[in-house]
Amino acid sequence: MPGEVKVVSRPKGEASYARAAAKGMRITLKHLLNPAKKTQQYPDEKWELSPRVRGTHRMAVHEDGRAKCVGCGLCPTVCPVNCIKLVPAEDENGERYAAIYEIDEFRCIFCGYCQEVCPVEAIHLGVHYENAEYSRERWVYDLERLCEQEHDVTALWDPSDPASQ
Amino acid sequence: MSNGEHQNTVTLTVDGVDVTVPEGTRVIEAAERVGVVVPRYCYHPGIPTRPAQCRMCLVEVEGRPKLEPSCTLQAEDGMVVLTASKTAEDARQAVIEFLLVNHPLDCPICDAAGQCMLQDFAYVTNQLESRMDEPKQIMGRDRISDDILYFADRCIICTRCVRFMRDVAHDDALIVAERGHKSYIDTFPGRELNNPFQGNIVDVCPVGALVHEDFVFKARAWDMDATASVCPGCSTGCNVTIDTKENQIVRMKPRHNSKVNSYWMCDYGRKHLVMTNRGVRAEVPMIRDGDKLRATDWETAISWVARQMEIVGHETGSAVISPQMSNEDLSLLWSLLNWLQIEKVEFQVSSGETASLPSVPKLKLRADRAPNAFGLELFGAERVQHLSSETPESPLVVMGDLLQDAPEKFGMGASFFLYLGTRLPEAARNAHAILPVVTFAEMDGTFTNFEGRVQRFHQALNPPGIARPGWMVLSRILAELGTGDVISDVRSAFDHLVKNEQAFEGLSWDGIGLKGAPVRGGHEEVKNLVPS
Numbered sequence: 173m174p175g176e177v178k179v180v181s182r183p184k185g186e187a188s189y190a191r192a193a194a195k196g197m198r199i200t201l202k203h204l205l206n207p208a209k210k211t212q213q214y215p216d217e218k219w220e221l222s223p224r225v226r227g228t229h230r231m232a233v234h235e236d237g238r239a240k241c242v243g244c245g246l247c248p249t250v251c252p253v254n255c256i257k258l259v260p261a262e263d264e265n266g267e268r269y270a271a272i273y274e275i276d277e278f279r280c281i282f283c284g285y286c287q288e289v290c291p292v293e294a295i296h297l298g299v300h301y302e303n304a305e306y307s308r309e310r311w312v313y314d315l316e317r318l319c320e321q322e323h324d325v326t327a328l329w330d331p332s333d334p335a336s337q
Numbered sequence: 338m339s340n341g342e343h344q345n346t347v348t349l350t351v352d353g354v355d356v357t358v359p360e361g362t363r364v365i366e367a368a369e370r371v372g373v374v375v376p377r378y379c380y381h382p383g384i385p386t387r388p389a390q391c392r393m394c395l396v397e398v399e400g401r402p403k404l405e406p407s408c409t410l411q412a413e414d415g416m417v418v419l420t421a422s423k424t425a426e427d428a429r430q431a432v433i434e435f436l437l438v439n440h441p442l443d444c445p446i447c448d449a450a451g452q453c454m455l456q457d458f459a460y461v462t463n464q465l466e467s468r469m470d471e472p473k474q475i476m477g478r479d480r481i482s483d484d485i486l487y488f489a490d491r492c493i494i495c496t497r498c499v500r501f502m503r504d505v506a507h508d509d510a511l512i513v514a515e516r517g518h519k520s521y522i523d524t525f526p527g528r529e530l531n532n533p534f535q536g537n538i539v540d541v542c543p544v545g546a547l548v549h550e551d552f553v554f555k556a557r558a559w560d561m562d563a564t565a566s567v568c569p570g571c572s573t574g575c576n577v578t579i580d581t582k583e584n585q586i587v588r589m590k591p592r593h594n595s596k597v598n599s600y601w602m603c604d605y606g607r608k609h610l611v612m613t614n615r616g617v618r619a620e621v622p623m624i625r626d627g628d629k630l631r632a633t634d635w636e637t638a639i640s641w642v643a644r645q646m647e648i649v650g651h652e653t654g655s656a657v658i659s660p661q662m663s664n665e666d667l668s669l670l671w672s673l674l675n676w677l678q679i680e681k682v683e684f685q686v687s688s689g690e691t692a693s694l695p696s697v698p699k700l701k702l703r704a705d706r707a708p709n710a711f712g713l714e715l716f717g718a719e720r721v722q723h724l725s726s727e728t729p730e731s732p733l734v735v736m737g738d739l740l741q742d743a744p745e746k747f748g749m750g751a752s753f754f755l756y757l758g759t760r761l762p763e764a765a766r767n768a769h770a771i772l773p774v775v776t777f778a779e780m781d782g783t784f785t786n787f788e789g790r791v792q793r794f795h796q797a798l799n800p801p802g803i804a805r806p807g808w809m810v811l812s813r814i815l816a817e818l819g820t821g822d823v824i825s826d827v828r829s830a831f832d833h834l835v836k837n838e839q840a841f842e843g844l845s846w847d848g849i850g851l852k853g854a855p856v857r858g859g860h861e862e863v864k865n866l867v868p869s
Contacts, residue, residue, distance in 0.1 A: 244445030245557045260554045266478065268446040268554045291445040 223327045226282040227300040229275050230325055231318035232293060239319050240294035243270040247286035247295055255279035256286060270315060277303060278311035284328055296325035349416040363387070364407040364418055365394055375420050376429055376458040378495040378543050380408035383593075383600035385696070386504045391495050392432050393458065397422040404428055430462045438469050439518060441490040449545030451558030455493060476521060481511070482530035484550045484604075485539060489521045492546035498522060498538035505601070507695040508532045522546070533692035533702060536604040540590055549588075551611065556582045564797035565592060565851050567784050569661060569708040569777050570606035571689075573701055574786030576852070577602060579610070579778060579797040586611055586778065586797070594852050597790065601694060603702045610778075619761050619773035620802025630771060635803065639810070642755060642770045643817035646677065649732050649753040655681040657724055659737020659758075660707035662807060663782030664791065664841070665827065666774075667709070667716050668834035669811035670736055676820055677732055682718040683725070685739055686710045703787060708777070712785035715840045715856065736774075736807065740764040757807055773804035780806035781827035783834075783849070785856060791844060792853030808833075 203209045212219070232240045243260030255278075261271035275295075287296050300323035305311055345360040354371040365375050366382070378391035389406035396407045399417035404425060407418070419425060436455065444450040476489035499511045499522060510530045514523040524530050539547045561580040568575040568589070575598035580588040589610045591602035622638035623630040633641075656679050658670065674682065692702040714720070724743060733751035740747060740762040747764035748754040756768035759776050777784070779800040783791050812824035812833075824830050831846040840856045848854065 242446050243554065245560065246445060249557070249559060262554050 221299050221301075223299060223324070224329075225299050225301070226284050226297040226326050228277060228298045228303055228321060228323065229280075229286075229313065229318055230296050230298040230300075230321035230323060231273075231315065232296065232325075233319050237319075239270065239273070239315055240292050241270045241273060241315070242292050242294070243268045243273075244291060246289045246291065250285045250289045252283060252285065253279050253281050273315040273318070274312050275318065276312045278308055284326065287326065287328055297328075299324040299326060347412050347414040347416075349412050349414070349418060351418045352420055358412050360412075362412045364396060364398075364405075364410045364412050364416070367412045368396075368407065368418065368420055373420050375407050376454075376461065377408060378454060378493060379497060381497050381501075381541050381600075384497060384500050384504060384541070386500050388496065388500075391493070393429060395425055395428045395432075396420045397425045426462070429458070430464060433459050433462045433464045434468070436493050437464060437467060439473050439490065440493070441473060441475075443491070446554070447488075447491060447545040448548050448553060448555075449491075449542070449558070453545060454543035474518065479521075479523070480550075481522065481524055481547075482535055485530070485535065486548050486550055486553060487522060488546050488548065491544050492522060493544055494520050494522070495543055496522075497541040497543065498547060501538050501541050502530075502532065502535070505537075505694065505696045506532050506534050510535075511538070533603050533605065534601060534694050536607050537591070537601045540600075549607075551608075552588050556580070556587045561587060562797070564795050566778065566794040566797060567708060567786075567792045568602060568606040568610060569784070570603070570609040570706065571701075571703040572705040572707065572710055572787035573598065573699070573703050574708055574784055574790065574792050574853075575602040575606060575700070576792065577606070577610070581797050584798050586613060592851075596699075596852065597786065597792075598700045599697045601697060601700060603692060603694075603700075605689075605692070605702050613776060613778060616760055618759055618801040618804065619765075619771060620804055622773060622803075623771040625769045630766065630768075635805070635810075635813070638770060638772060639813045639817055642772070643814055645753055645769060646732075646755075646814075646818065649677075651676070651678045652731055652752065653681075654679045654732030654734070654751070654753075655683070655725075655729075656734040656736070657739060658682060658684045658713060658718055658735075659739045660684050660686050660705075660710040660713050661777065662709060662713075662737050663777060663780070663794075664709065664712050664785055664834050664838075665782050665830035666736065666807035666811070667712060668837055669808045669815065669824070669830065670734070671716055672815055672821060672833075672837065673811055674734065676815070676818060677734070679732065679734065682716075683721045684710070684713050684718045685721055685724055699788075705787070708784040708786070711787055711789060715785060715789075716838060735765075735768070738762070757810065759804070772810050773802065774807040774810060775800040775804045779804070782806070782808070783831065786853075789840075789856045790853045791841065791849055791856055793846070793849060793851060806830075 234240055245258055248256040248258045255276040257274040258270055259272040260268055263269050284297050346357050347360055348355055348357045351368045351371050352373055356367050356371045358367045365380055368375050375394045377394040380387055387408045389409045394407045395404040397419040398405050479487045481487045499513060502508050502511045510524055510528050512525050513520050539549050561582045564579045566577050566579045568577045576592040576594040578590045578592045579586055589607050591598055591600060593600050621632045622635055623632050624638050624641045656674055686705045686707050688704040689706050691704050694700045730750050730752050732753045733748050734755045736757045738758050738760050743764040745763055748767045754768045755770050756765045757772045757774050759774055765771055777794055778797045781795050783793050785791050808830040809825055815821035816823045828846045835841045835844055844854055
């Protein structure tokens with residue numbers, strides 16, 4: 173049957189906006205009275221992060237400033253998104269080291285496998301999330317930049333309860 | 338295993354499975370036949386001596402009071418062997434525990450990690466923790482030859498390397514120095530490790546104690562792709578495995594073939610192949626445009642070449658072919674040469690010093706430093722010492738890399754000069770067309786070795802630019818000339834070879850398999866086919 177329009181009549185209580193407006197106002201008033209639920213003044217005020225937050229990587233260094241990385245190649249192997257590039261080489265003492273070590277933070281999914289797999293506890297994720305760059309290339313952190321990071325490193329598990337019991 | 342010969346056999350039971358083996362077979366080998374790999378370190382099938390000193394292959398034999406090393410124990414009729422009984426496994430676990438007392442466990446930086454027998458069997462025996470309280474002793478590393486490093490800490494003194502040098506290479510250069518926990522591998526005082534086959538000690542090392550200097554810290558085992566291939570270093574045609582990473586050859590290892598190279602290969606072959614990574618390659622087809630060569634695409638290049646050849650016509654010319662080309666390349670090339678009615682085909686083989694491994698008579702570094710000189714002879718090409726420098730005004734076909742030392746004016750006078758090669762030497766600039774072909778590592782194909790054994794190799798690398806296998810390029814030219822079909826897979830190319838060259842009759846790509854097969858029934862018959 174063309175041309176017929178079905179008209180639905182809703183009860184007055186539902187059709188009115190008064191009820192929803194009152195509900196919204198109740199929340200506004202509740203937040204007004206509760207100082208814990210206010211807008212955070214973000215750049216000035218920051219969240220307190222859990223020590224287990226997984227953010228920007230950081231490379232541990234020896235006392236003389238050398239990276240602790242031995243270039244074993246386990247992190248690029250375990251990395252699920254292939255964001256780590258590693259070229260190992262031999263230094264003048266015959267030790268293995270990472271000649272090229274780059275992490276693409278843009279591609280990284282911050283799973284923490286690299287930290288977990290590292291046999292010498294060199295690469296860590298960090299308690300840090302504020303990364304902003306003008307170009308994508310800048311997101312590729314080289315070894316020097318990874319060593320320069322100063323934020324806290326992520327605790328992947330509670331040291332007093334490593335098996336999470 | 339009845340092979341028609343009068344050989345006595347014995348039947349024994351390994352882990353509940355009956356197996357019949359020739360008399361004199363060791364239990365470790367009999368166990369392999371039923372799929373049981375008894376853990377072993379000092380035993381290597383290619384090394385004749387079995388000192389049974391690693392004590393890893395101990396097995397229980399019913400009715401005998403003590404465990405027996407299966408690598409020296411001869412199989413006997415009615416023997417009941419238990420490789421995985423509680424006693425045997427306990428003994429193995431104890432051996433592993435002792436081996437790990439001083440092992441540095443530097444697997445993350447060890448080049449053998451992932452291909453290490455100590456890792457494998459430590460996992461199997463579930464040896465997870467050490468009961469040793471004393472600190473590990475540190476011995477450091479040493480250079481035992483100019484290209485092999487020795488990491489003494491990782492060494493488990495299986496003496497495979499010492500016995501390879503002594504019993505296979507017949508060169509007493511290596512010894513076990515000191516005794517007990519202080520033992521290490523060293524050269525005999527006053528001797529140097531300087532043998533053309535010494536690289537094999539790295540392959541026999543079950544752990545990462547011996548490492549080639551040019552491989553150290555280069556690649557992890559799981560990063561590399563392994564491809565079955567044939568060494569192009571000389572006419573022996575050793576079966577090899579090419580390990581590649583990021584489209585580069587990083588390492589070569591011998592692949593077992595009892596008919597050719599047994600378990601070994603020479604150092605020249607190893608280094609020669611890794612060198613193939615280097616050099617500037619021909620990447621795009623180029624055709625003559627006035628006095629210049631112009632890069633172009635395949636379609637244009639091939640139709641241009643075919644047109645030029647039709648203009649030149651069936652004129653008697655000459656051809657120079659490199660013995661690095663595969664049999665399939667040669668087969669298609671001969672079809673083209675027949676079309677052009679070229680009969681004078683020359684090839685040149687560079688030669689070098691020979692070296693032999695005493696206990697494997699067939700395995701030699703032969704003077705002919707090319708893999709397919711014999712194949713070329715089968716096709717009827719003529720071996721020359723020097724390429725003729727003056728070219729008559731007639732068609733000239735050059736295939737392969739043999740113009741590096743050619744005079745600058747090589748091929749200038751030719752009425753049509755076609756060059757198919759992987760590189761761009763000076764003399765190639767005189768060509769009317771340059772068609773880039775690929776090396777053996779970048780395609781599938783076969784070589785015919787010094788005794789007429791046809792052996793398959795497989796593609797390990799991606800070709801540079803738009804270079805293509807020679808047989809593919811040639812078949813397209815032939816199709817353009819209207820004398821054949823386009824061939825784009827190696828099986829069809831091999832069929833073309835079998836159909837067109839009588840020496841290869843009866844062979845098939847699948848039939849020759851990875852171990853190869855002789856042409857026309859073997860060496861002797863082949864010699865008669867070749868006009869000497």
